[in-house]
Amino acid sequence: xxxKHISTVINGDAMEFLASPEQSLLDILRDELExxxxxxxxxxxxxxxxxxxxxxRLVCSCLVLGVEADGKNIDTIEGMGNGSDMHPLQKKFxxxxxxxxGICTPGILIAAKALLEKxxxxxxxxxxxWLAGNLCRCTGYDKIVRAVLDTAADMRAA
Amino acid sequence: xxxxxxTNLQKDLKIVxxxxxxxxxxxxxxxxxxxxxxxxxxxxxxxxxLRSPHAHAKIISIDTKAAEALPGVKAVITSKxxxxxxxxxxxxxxxxxxxxxxxxxxxxxxxxxxxxxxxAAVAAINDAIAEEAMALIKVEYELLPHVMDVEEAEKPNAxxxxxxxxxxxxxxxxxxPSNVAKRVEFGFGDLDKGFKEADLIIEKKFSTQxxxxxxxxxxxxxASVSEDGQGELWVTTQGPFVVRNFCSKILGMxxxxxxxxxxxxxxxxxxxxVIYLEPLALALSRKACRxxxxxxxxxxxxMASGPTSGAKIWVKIGVxxxxxxxxxxxxxxxxxGAFQGSPIGPGAMCAFAPYEMTNVRVVGYDxxxxxxxxxxxxxxxGPISEYAVESVMDEIAQKLNLDPLELRLKNAAKxxxxxxxxxxxxxxxxxxxxxxxxAHPHYSAPLGPxxxxxxxxxxxxxxxxxxxxxxxxxxxGTVGLTLGTPDIGGSRASMAMMAAExxxxxxxxxxxxxxxxxxxxxxxxxxxxRVTFSSGMAVVESVREIIVELRKRAAQLWDVSIEKVEWVxxxxxxxxxxxxxxxxxxxxxxxxGKTGGPIVGGASINAxxxxxxxxxxxxxxxxDPETGRTTVLRYTAIQDAGKAIHPSYVEGQxxxxxxxxxxxxxxxxxxxxxxxxxxxxxxxxxxxxxxSDVPMIDTVIVEVPNPKHPYGVRGVGETPIVPPLAAVSxxxxxxxxxxxxxxxxxxxxxxxxxxxx
Amino acid sequence: MATxxxxxxxxQFTNGQTECEVHAKNIKSLLGEIREKFPRxxxxxxxxxxxxxxxxxxxxxxxxxxxxxxxxxxLIPPIGGG
Ligand code: FES
Ligand code: FES
Numbered sequence: 001x002x003x004k005h006i007s008t009v010i011n012g013d014a015m016e017f018l019a020s021p022e023q024s025l026l027d028i029l030r031d032e033l034e035x036x037x038x039x040x041x042x043x044x045x046x047x048x049x050x051x052x053x054x055x056x057r058l059v060c061s062c063l064v065l066g067v068e069a070d071g072k073n074i075d076t077i078e079g080m081g082n083g084s085d086m087h088p089l090q091k092k093f094x095x096x097x098x099x100x101x102g103i104c105t106p107g108i109l110i111a112a113k114a115l116l117e118k119x120x121x122x123x124x125x126x127x128x129x130w131l132a133g134n135l136c137r138c139t140g141y142d143k144i145v146r147a148v149l150d151t152a153a154d155m156r157a158a
Numbered sequence: 159x160x161x162x163x164x165t166n167l168q169k170d171l172k173i174v175x176x177x178x179x180x181x182x183x184x185x186x187x188x189x190x191x192x193x194x195x196x197x198x199x200x201x202x203x204x205x206x207x208l209r210s211p212h213a214h215a216k217i218i219s220i221d222t223k224a225a226e227a228l229p230g231v232k233a234v235i236t237s238k239x240x241x242x243x244x245x246x247x248x249x250x251x252x253x254x255x256x257x258x259x260x261x262x263x264x265x266x267x268x269x270x271x272x273x274x275x276x277x278a279a280v281a282a283i284n285d286a287i288a289e290e291a292m293a294l295i296k297v298e299y300e301l302l303p304h305v306m307d308v309e310e311a312e313k314p315n316a317x318x319x320x321x322x323x324x325x326x327x328x329x330x331x332x333x334x335p336s337n338v339a340k341r342v343e344f345g346f347g348d349l350d351k352g353f354k355e356a357d358l359i360i361e362k363k364f365s366t367q368x369x370x371x372x373x374x375x376x377x378x379x380x381a382s383v384s385e386d387g388q389g390e391l392w393v394t395t396q397g398p399f400v401v402r403n404f405c406s407k408i409l410g411m412x413x414x415x416x417x418x419x420x421x422x423x424x425x426x427x428x429x430x431x432v433i434y435l436e437p438l439a440l441a442l443s444r445k446a447c448r449x450x451x452x453x454x455x456x457x458x459x460x461m462a463s464g465p466t467s468g469a470k471i472w473v474k475i476g477v478x479x480x481x482x483x484x485x486x487x488x489x490x491x492x493x494x495g496a497f498q499g500s501p502i503g504p505g506a507m508c509a510f511a512p513y514e515m516t517n518v519r520v521v522g523y524d525x526x527x528x529x530x531x532x533x534x535x536x537x538x539x540g541p542i543s544e545y546a547v548e549s550v551m552d553e554i555a556q557k558l559n560l561d562p563l564e565l566r567l568k569n570a571a572k573x574x575x576x577x578x579x580x581x582x583x584x585x586x587x588x589x590x591x592x593x594x595x596x597a598h599p600h601y602s603a604p605l606g607p608x609x610x611x612x613x614x615x616x617x618x619x620x621x622x623x624x625x626x627x628x629x630x631x632x633x634x635g636t637v638g639l640t641l642g643t644p645d646i647g648g649s650r651a652s653m654a655m656m657a658a659e660x661x662x663x664x665x666x667x668x669x670x671x672x673x674x675x676x677x678x679x680x681x682x683x684x685x686x687x688r689v690t691f692s693s694g695m696a697v698v699e700s701v702r703e704i705i706v707e708l709r710k711r712a713a714q715l716w717d718v719s720i721e722k723v724e725w726v727x728x729x730x731x732x733x734x735x736x737x738x739x740x741x742x743x744x745x746x747x748x749x750x751g752k753t754g755g756p757i758v759g760g761a762s763i764n765a766x767x768x769x770x771x772x773x774x775x776x777x778x779x780x781x782d783p784e785t786g787r788t789t790v791l792r793y794t795a796i797q798d799a800g801k802a803i804h805p806s807y808v809e810g811q812x813x814x815x816x817x818x819x820x821x822x823x824x825x826x827x828x829x830x831x832x833x834x835x836x837x838x839x840x841x842x843x844x845x846x847x848x849x850s851d852v853p854m855i856d857t858v859i860v861e862v863p864n865p866k867h868p869y870g871v872r873g874v875g876e877t878p879i880v881p882p883l884a885a886v887s888x889x890x891x892x893x894x895x896x897x898x899x900x901x902x903x904x905x906x907x908x909x910x911x912x913x914x915x
Numbered sequence: 916m917a918t919x920x921x922x923x924x925x926x927q928f929t930n931g932q933t934e935c936e937v938h939a940k941n942i943k944s945l946l947g948e949i950r951e952k953f954p955r956x957x958x959x960x961x962x963x964x965x966x967x968x969x970x971x972x973x974x975x976x977x978x979x980x981x982x983x984x985x986x987x988x989x990l991i992p993p994i995g996g997g
Binding site: 019031032034035036038039040041042043044046047049056076077078080081082083086091092094095096097099100101102103104105106109124125127128129131132133134135136137138139140141142143144145146 | 177179180182183186187189190191192193195196198252284371372373374375376385422423424425426427453455456485548646647648760804806807809810811813814815816818840841844845847848850852854855
């Protein structure tokens, strides 16, 4: 089947690619654009490791087709912050040791950021339900939840 | 042998025991860290695996011609591409491996033994073509009856998986083959006498389901065999050296022909200590003369990579009225999966290990069934056997009206106790964790209706093993530290901390990296809670060696003997001089060229002296009598770490293990249909705990130092998954007033029990 | 002379003997001595391998760990981990 030409803005930069109709956006990001920060844990929408923002909406990029991204704005972990200018969540995750292996971390950071943008003052329960689509097998979630709550508190104070 | 007698247990520590940021952290929170599936090479092919749709069948023929003819297909492999290997046990690191089994597990030969068993693999220019090629491979099977359950499999008329399997460990050896691969037995004392002395005897059967390690990163690797036959492998693994050795044996390549580089690893928990895709990718690359990348789907991970054993367990314990155990007896039957090798030995050794036993016996059977071959999973075997014993202990406490912690305290193993598997235990922290549990506010907090509190303890040995590291003092006085054990949860941090502590320099000047298999000598894998212990020991030894060298260089510069130079806080100092001379690490490093060349060191050890780690967990649950659903309300994990080098990562191990144990206790199970086909090969139905399933996991680190480690480390990763199964089950039993003896305690099972109460 | 103790099912291979005196001064010579005294244990040593506990400390595949005259020595299965 022939590929379609897709134009998007990814992490603020205009980017174009060719997508075959069945290719997921996650595959495009990882295999075609070499943005491997988004991870594939399941490919079926159950683990959240591939979480990205699509036009400001939190989605599992494994469930979105590459062709659906045409004309849209995509934010991935690669655009969240860098070593010299980290997002407060990234800093707090390090401080709280909220990652062990780190494979779930990009997806969880993207999801947590989306939560704090929507709800700067979440309760523990709200954080837990919001992140219920992001599996972490290493940490037991404790330090992740604490890092998110602590970031929220800091950002409100700032 | 390593002599680590010079310990730092008493010393004031500046870095060890603090919570610095991990050296690899920034890469991991920004998405830059490269995991198994994140690397690509020019001209790379995609490798895919054709798997058996049947649980048990003879392979009559495989026809790959049509697949090979498909444009875009560059290589197809079957068992014909691998030499057969004889049935012999070969030491591989600390394991004995039977390569006859291993080569059959990575690629089926005469038979397929479980659904998902590999029968062929394809390398093509893209995924779609590889997929098409797999559909063109014709495999003719002759179906055989299959067997999934240990008690069915041990029956004399059960379908045989291996017609040459004679039970090991039985004298005289059985004449006829069976599915029972091995029998083990441990114990001492006089059981009859012990049970006669008892005022109360409880005897019960239990069953647990196999559960998957559930690492979020599927198996993945990238292989490239060059035109002159040199293999390079990038792979997510707990043991790059072990992978190298396994692959070289299976592929008939020499060890030096394969260089393995461990990627960042997205969880392992024991499941990434074995090989699946790696030899296939290398074989495909060798045949296609191009790099080949292979990544498992989640479905493949669940269908064909190692869960831990499901089991049937029988336990009988006798006690006096005051709670003192008079005898303990247990029989364990572990699923091995399609090939022998369940963790039956350690499982049996652990069963009663938290207790001082006078009359004890544990018999274990390793039984093959038509399921994927089990792989290690955190404290392999321990959670299963200890679940059963700890459940009976709770029932005893209830029947005797004793506090469950007091009952355990009365029987707790301590230094000098003869372990049920024979030897006497060194210093261990069983009593300390129980006392800490008793004193914890959680233990005395009130409970509401339909709520119950469970406690359970757990034991795991921990291991040492072959380890080496190297260390370089760079020209500016910073330090390069090369480790051979992949960092699965923050070990680069703890290694850098120990190195910095020893050397007396800031941690930021140490750069720890994980070396590939050509940069260091053999290292056994990351597992068995051995990294902070063994690699830590090797790091300490290499730093001490470097310090001697640094003192030598300073002595040369000052024209004194080395005894006159001491090493204090990152400086060489002239001993006892009026006008104190000192040289910093940086100054010595800058002068290295003039004083004899680069300052390098390293250590190579086979670490011994690992100390068991004990834990006690407390959990509160609420069971909804309408639905049977269990909610975990509060959880406290208490564990003896020996010494916590980086307490945050020790807590993390305890919390992660506890939640994996909660999943094992409440939800996780494989569902197979009558044909032996897995019905839930995805995270939607194979339900690991999600964030909203669990509360905060409170932790208490107890420190009973291990005298054999320079900082007292025991190793913490394994033990925390041991207590939760029984702790949760005991809590549910107390909340409902029904003793449960099967896992998982999924809502339908609990509801059925409530309704038939 | 050190004392070697057989636990559980191993006694099947030692004619029921639960302990014996050994001259070995390290694990390598101990394994040789065991093969000689209890030939029926040999196949187990080849197939499964054993770890050796000397006075409670477990040694896996470490041939030259010393055994003293007062040592208590146990054969146990090798232990791995997750
Ligand atoms: S990979 Fe998309 S949700 Fe798991
Ligand atoms: S840190 Fe490993 S899965 Fe979350």
